[in-house]
Amino acid sequence: MKKSKLSLLLVLSLVLSMFLAACSGGTKNEGKKTDEGKKNAGTEETTLADEQVLNVLETAEIPSMDSVMSQDVLSFTMLNATNEGLYRLDPDQKVIPGVAEGAPTYNDDKTVITIKLKQDTKWSNGDPVTAHDFVFAWQRAIDPKVAAPYGAYFMEGKIKNASEIVAGKAKLDDLGIKALDDYTVEITLVRALPYIESYLTFPLFYPQNKKFVEAEGANYAKDATHLLYNGPFKMTKWDGPTGTEWVLEKNADYVNAKDVTLEKINFNVSKDPQASANAYTAGEADITGKLAQAAILSQFEGQKDLLRYQEPSIWWLKMNEKNKALKNVNIRKAIALSVDKKALTEDVLANGSIPADFLVPKGFSFLDGKDFRDTAGTYLSTNKEEAKKLWEKGLKETGLKEVKFTYVGQDTETSKLTDAFVKDQLEKNLPGLKITVEAVPFKIRIAREDAQDYDLLMGGWGPDYADPMTYMDLWVTGGGQNHMDYGNPEFDKLIKSASEELVAKPQDRWKALQDAEKILLEDDAAIAPLYQRSVNLLINPKVQGFAHHAFGPDYSYQWIKITK
């Protein structure tokens, strides 16, 4: 009896020890690897490292590498790294020539733009990049048969005949882009656009090699082998949109290849922020994806690994004027003034976000080197006393005693914290107010907004182009993004003149937009701006020259140098 007992235990312990041995076998090797990595990190010199290889964590897969079909920031970033349009953004957000030889030339009313192209730019298959490649890509983007999600959105009302093509009233060839010869592009606009040059940096306007795209057919952009590149890097590994790892390598044929130091970038997807931070700490990544959680950021606060900057992303409370109470301007003002934005950004979000007493974000749009924000005012700063007075006034005017609002928020961690805080602030400060928060997924929030099925809604906006207008024209009467029944003829008039007659007078146009912002916030309190978001990511101090952008692609990798 005893014998069999012992033998059973023996067998079991053998099995277990085998399992454990397997574990520690793998571990020893790993330990060595990371130790070596650490040693390298220890020696600090400004000279270039021998190995110019970067390891980057991204938070998602690349949905599309077809510049015409892509519509998300990660795709834009990868397209920006592997391709080149007429122009691109430099690290200071200035527009610099890409395939274009230099700055464009305009006709008198600035509606016809002529751009000369460099004659020595090449696709990765050796074909030259010509004006026809731009015409082809632009036509593909507006072709209703292709149904590019962003094509019409970016071209309608801006590029000549785009709307007519979408409506089926014009042919593709009528689109306002022509190849005057192999290396000259002529673009015709519906009306002058003050921001056209930075607009043209957007990946939607990149060239595509007609011969290649048509030969590939449905396989185009399926994976790294079904793509052509004309930018700083070539994609050498990517299994397609479901791939969670991909590799960029320096493109020797790139026209500015001599300015690219980085040899290789390995990308991996990590969707968990704490895990990304762990991988960074363990030396397995040089750059993490964006991290927003205060709990994670606090581990790195004050360290040189933490890169923090304000992005032009504004978060606000929308107030639906379908609701009788919210139709009243004093009630709207009371809500806008009641939330302690400083406490929200410093204590709740605690990620470097800043209070927004404005609509057009800081550090985003400039005229003659001056930030729009520096020459405009601040509105709706937190003032709880004033809010209380306005609230009572508003209640009297509407004849209401108690008000109940449905507040639509998102189901993300950050959003839930924010929403709980805002609810608490409003209910505490405004007697008789009851708020029901509904935390829903992003898609449903959008659907609720679209259907105007909310009273208060936490939303945000990032820019589509580098001009204050991308935030301002949202609120015109009946505008596509209004969805809250706001309307003010005076505001509409200012927006209209800023998009039409004032286009040639940048100073006056700027003034008109600033006046419109004042009407929207100070006079009407149409929305309650809360904060401008910050980006936080971890980046190895050895990595120099990492550039981030305010719109379109998030980052540029081509100026990165890895130092020793």
Next chain:
Amino acid sequence: MAKYILQRTGYMIITLLIVTSLTFFLMKLIPGSPFNNFEKLSDVQRGILLDKYGLNEPLPVQYFNYMRNLVKGDLGISFQFDNTPVTELIANRIGPSAQLGLQAMIVGAIIGIFLGVIAALKQNTWIDYGSTFIAVVGKSVPSFIFAGLLQYYISVKLHLLPVMLWKGPEYTILPTIALAMFPISIAARFMRTEMIEVLGSDYITLARAKGASRWQISLKHALRNALIPVVTVLGPLAVSLMTGSLVIEQIFGIPGLGEQFVKSINMNDYPVIMGTNILFAVLFVVVILIVDILYGIIDPRIRISGGKTK
């Protein structure tokens, strides 16, 4: 037996048809559009997109189109991943999930059954309490806590294993352990309860009276009978582990199916929701059938006699 399996297959097809249809209509009740940035588009632009994907058709027509394609094995194209067929998406993602799930299941079942058996044999000793403690902890502490702790201490602090990603056998160890905690606790709890019950039954007393050794009784007679309920639970559990765990896959950066499935629901990616749901349903019904057949092997008293009565 063949007749039984045939009959069961018929039921399985009916089950799948119901699951597919229900999923289809429930999914369409979720508000919102499958397209990104849909809210920015004008009505004409929206119309073009909806037409392209056949979403302008009345719901019954969409349903029949879907079912017709399904029969042909065409699961459609993902909205989120531009131009990617759902079959390809699932094929690319199921591998890591299945491997991880299988490893966790094997580790979990072996350790769990072992813990359960020794706890039952050493009832009310420190071994029993220790095993119960492990089971309770495994069941009640969420896997992301284990995952986070393992990742932090084993990888970040001690540098023993890679923090994350899925590039080789050593990358699978931590996620396997984290994921195995749940099957360990389930197997251990069931095993202990069943063993204690079986050990108290008459035929064990008889075997003992006949002079069989205690270990012989435990392993030969008791274990086999006690395994039946455990197999019942572990079968479907294996399916849910092998189809991917959202949390573990996210924390360890594993390119699996679990995270994909949740994302597809959040993003209204209809073809992916349908595809993964059908896959899960098929796996479940097949595993339940296998479990039923296994009963007969583990316990000869359970005879599959489906056809005989008719």
